[in-house]
Amino acid sequence: MSEHYAVISVDGHCGADLLDYRPYLDPAFREEFDAWAAKFSLRYGDVVTSSEWAHRNWDSDLRLAETSEDGVVAEVLYPNTYPPFIDMGPLSMQPPATKADYERMWAGCRAHNRWLVDFCAATPGRRAGIALILLNDPEQAVREIRWARAAGLTGGVLLPGIAPGAAIAPLHSADYEPVWAVCEELSMPLNHHPDSAAPPIVLEPRSLAMHIIEVKWFMHRALWHLIFSGAFQRHPGLNLVLAEQGADWIPGVLYTLDYYWERFQLRAAQEARFGGGGVDELPLRPSEYWARNCYTGATFMRPAEVAQREKIGVSQIMWGQDYPHPEATFPWSREALRHTFSDVDPAEVLAMVSTNACRVFGFDATTLGQVADEIGAPTVEEVRTPLDKIPDGATCPAFADADSARAW
Numbered sequence: 088m089s090e091h092y093a094v095i096s097v098d099g100h101c102g103a104d105l106l107d108y109r110p111y112l113d114p115a116f117r118e119e120f121d122a123w124a125a126k127f128s129l130r131y132g133d134v135v136t137s138s139e140w141a142h143r144n145w146d147s148d149l150r151l152a153e154t155s156e157d158g159v160v161a162e163v164l165y166p167n168t169y170p171p172f173i174d175m176g177p178l179s180m181q182p183p184a185t186k187a188d189y190e191r192m193w194a195g196c197r198a199h200n201r202w203l204v205d206f207c208a209a210t211p212g213r214r215a216g217i218a219l220i221l222l223n224d225p226e227q228a229v230r231e232i233r234w235a236r237a238a239g240l241t242g243g244v245l246l247p248g249i250a251p252g253a254a255i256a257p258l259h260s261a262d263y264e265p266v267w268a269v270c271e272e273l274s275m276p277l278n279h280h281p282d283s284a285a286p287p288i289v290l291e292p293r294s295l296a297m298h299i300i301e302v303k304w305f306m307h308r309a310l311w312h313l314i315f316s317g318a319f320q321r322h323p324g325l326n327l328v329l330a331e332q333g334a335d336w337i338p339g340v341l342y343t344l345d346y347y348w349e350r351f352q353l354r355a356a357q358e359a360r361f362g363g364g365g366v367d368e369l370p371l372r373p374s375e376y377w378a379r380n381c382y383t384g385a386t387f388m389r390p391a392e393v394a395q396r397e398k399i400g401v402s403q404i405m406w407g408q409d410y411p412h413p414e415a416t417f418p419w420s421r422e423a424l425r426h427t428f429s430d431v432d433p434a435e436v437l438a439m440v441s442t443n444a445c446r447v448f449g450f451d452a453t454t455l456g457q458v459a460d461e462i463g464a465p466t467v468e469e470v471r472t473p474l475d476k477i478p479d480g481a482t483c484p485a486f487a488d489a490d491s492a493r494a495w
Contacts, residue, residue: 090466091459092437093452094424095161095444096154098280098330098386098407099214102144102168102177103202111198112171116191120171127174143411144168147209150411155462157420159408160455161213163242163384163448164203165280165330167411170219171195177219179282182247184254189223196221197231204238213458215242215448217278222247223255225262229269236273241449243276243328248284248306258309259316267313271322276447278384279309280330303332310381311344314373315365319380326447330384330407335391337383338398344373378403382447385439387416387485388427396435405447406440416485421465423485425474433467 103111105124112120143150144167154162166177172191173180177199183189196219207214218235220228232244249257256262270277282288285305288298310329319325350358351366371379378400385392386407396404406424409415416423428436445452458464477486 089456089459090468091456091464092158092424092467092470093160093441093455093459094158094406094420094464095163095441095448095450095455096159096408096410096420097163097328097384097405097444097448099154099162099164099410100144100167100412101150101164101203101206102166102170102199104141104145105169107145108171108195108198108202111201113194113197116171116194119191123172127169140411140413141168145206147206151210151213153417154408154410157408157410157417158424158462158465159410159420160458160462160464161215161444161450162408162410163215163217163278163444164207165217165245165278166199166203166219170199175288177245178280179288180247181283181287182221182223182249182253182255189221193221193224193227200231200235200238200240204240207239212451212454215450216240217242218244218275220244220247220266222249222263222266225265229265232266232269232273232275236275243278243326243448244270246277246279246309246327248279248282248309250284250286250305252286258312261316264318264321267318267322267325271325274324274326274449276326276328276382277313278328278330279306280384281306281332284308303336306332307336307340310340310377311373314344314376315369317368319376320369320371323379326380326382328382328384328405328447331386331409332383333392334383334385334388334399334404335395337377338395341374341377341398348372382443387414387423387483388439389485389487390427393427393431393439396431396439401435401438402443404439405444414483416483419478419481419483419486421469422474422478422481423483424465424470425472426477426486428470429473430471433471436467436470 169176172195183192200218203216207216218240281302285302350356351363382403384407385404386409408420410417
């Protein structure tokens with residue numbers, strides 16, 4: 088094993104400044120975009136142009152310098168800013184309810200994807216961009232996925248969340264079979280990230296508190312929707328990555344899903360009277376589909392989570408930095424890795440911070456190993472040295488185990 092870990096973050100965020108999307112937008116929508124942009128109000132500090140964080144979303148050179156200094160050799164990139172006509176941001180957008188809204192939002196998604204191609208091309212081999220799609224028109228989504236793969240977006244697609252009561256069918260619907268098929272065919276992972284599967288955000292303190300507490304649970308629903316719909320049975324090469332949702336919930340949920348799978352097959356059981364038909368074509372347990380098809384993008388992974396790695400599956404865990412969000416491990420990723428992985432076998436650390444991501448997202452391990460040497464990425468000896476003090480000012484969840492939380 089190399090002296091340096093080729094650390095890959097599977098949870099980075101990027102996007103253009105609002106008006107910089109205009110050249111990438113279909114000309115038919117540019118006049119309408121000008122009017123929309125003139126009235127649009129940016130809501131969150133890390134993407135407001137005047138904030139200290141916003142430029143990190145689109146300043147390629149700065150981003151490369153800062154992530155390299157932080158010990159990261161490559162990133163998988165989710166959206167973060169506001170593409171045209173997507174006024175809640177791509178991570179929070181609900182499925183459009185009207186044809187006109189769909190056409191505008193679809194144009195915005197495609198503008199982001201085309202910007203993202205150029206952004207990734209600026210650092211060959213070190214960025215895997217995730218394409219935006221909408222599920223209102225699955226065949227149109229398929230065409231965009233094919234375009235994205237051909238254009239070099241190797242991060243897969245952002246799987247839109249579908250909240251209860253949304254304008255389109257839930258993820259377990261057969262409507263989306265063409266999307267699952269093309270993603271398997273092209274080795275394009277489905278990436279699912281908070282916030283869009285939750286009900287719309289209400290900007291009121293108690294509602295926002297409930298949103299923070301519940302948002303990850305709504306994202307977890309994609310796991311059992313795809314398992315029990317048979318998507319993974321029909322498409323054994325389809326991959327689902329659940330990003331920035333923690334990892335400690337996984338063993339308990341897999342236990343529960345296996346329980347229902349067993350009860351559904353016991354025809355005399357009460358559960359089988361309602362849901363028994365849901366397992367007729369599922370020869371594997373849900374936990375087996377997890378082990379074959381699914382991964383956790385374990386952003387700012389904590390020691391308490393890595394302690395459960397055998398139950399989760401070491402081969403299913405991928406580390407994330409969350410740059411450039413203020414809660415990211417940046418600029419303390421080296422310390423975060425020591426805090427979490429110091430007592431873990433280096434071979435397992437290598438899998439969780441590097442080789443699993445290479446396998447899922449198609450990074451070239453040899454090339455990234457050379458980059459790791461060049462930038463002085465964290466060494467095996469560095470990571471195995473326990474962290475004796477949480478960095479001053481670090482409020483990242485990576486350091487939020489009980490003892491360190493009290494220290495804050």
